[in-house]
Amino acid sequence: MNNVKICPCPTEAVTYVAAIEKATFSDPWSEDSLLGMTDSVFYHLLCATEDGEVCGYLAASSVAGENEILRIAVSDSHRRRGIGASLLDSFIKERAEEGDSEFFLEVRASNAPAIGLYTSRGFEVCGKRANYYRCPTEDAVLMRCSVSPMTDE
Numbered sequence: 001m002n003n004v005k006i007c008p009c010p011t012e013a014v015t016y017v018a019a020i021e022k023a024t025f026s027d028p029w030s031e032d033s034l035l036g037m038t039d040s041v042f043y044h045l046l047c048a049t050e051d052g053e054v055c056g057y058l059a060a061s062s063v064a065g066e067n068e069i070l071r072i073a074v075s076d077s078h079r080r081r082g083i084g085a086s087l088l089d090s091f092i093k094e095r096a097e098e099g100d101s102e103f104f105l106e107v108r109a110s111n112a113p114a115i116g117l118y119t120s121r122g123f124e125v126c127g128k129r130a131n132y133y134r135c136p137t138e139d140a141v142l143m144r145c146s147v148s149p150m151t152d153e
């Protein structure tokens with residue numbers, strides 16, 4: 001983890017994020033969609049780099065103080081080294097410093113690594129959407145995390 005850095009994804013790194021996205025998900029977002037997130041008030045795209053190589057990313061939306069984690073992925077060869085946790089912690093800290101306190105997400109019920117990650121960062125199950133996902137059809141587990149805003153007042 002020593003050489004891992006988390007930062008807002010620069011436009012020139014989006015192509016590497018898109019490659020991880022494509023290798024990870026059955027319904028990958030296009031490079032253009034990801035690019036649009038780098039220049040948006042509502043969307044956030046953070047990337048993790050190790051020695052300059054993009055090895056993970058987090059995509060989220062923020063509307064009216066409520067944040068939704070939309071995607072998080074770490075390349076196969078970099079997993080289980082705390083990078084997913086660092087991405088999530090960085091995003092939550094960044095938003096809490098802006099005064100936000102609520103974080104939500106949906107995850108496939110069978111995705112034990114992701115549920116393990118979210119639980120380890122303080123998310124709790126708050127609901128279920130039956131048959132929400134396709135290819136394959138699967139329930140979504142809804143998770144929520146509340147933190148104290150970190151604004152100086």
Ligand SMILES: CC(C)(COP(=O)(O)OP(=O)(O)OC[C@H]1O[C@@H](n2cnc3c(N)ncnc32)[C@H](O)[C@@H]1OP(=O)(O)O)[C@@H](O)C(=O)NCCC(=O)NCCS
Pocket residue numbers: 024070071072073074075078079080081082083084085086107111112113114116117118120
């Ligand atoms: C989920 C994912 C992002 C986790 O990233 P990661 O960098 O490997 O996670 P971390 O090393 O930060 O793990 C933090 C904690 O999460 C949990 N966790 C991570 N991987 C796990 C696994 N395979 N099984 C069980 N728990 C796991 C553990 O509690 C872990 O802490 P520990 O290593 O001290 O036990 C990664 O597995 C991934 O990219 N998966 C494919 C994409 C995906 O499913 N994304 C979520 C839906 S958008």
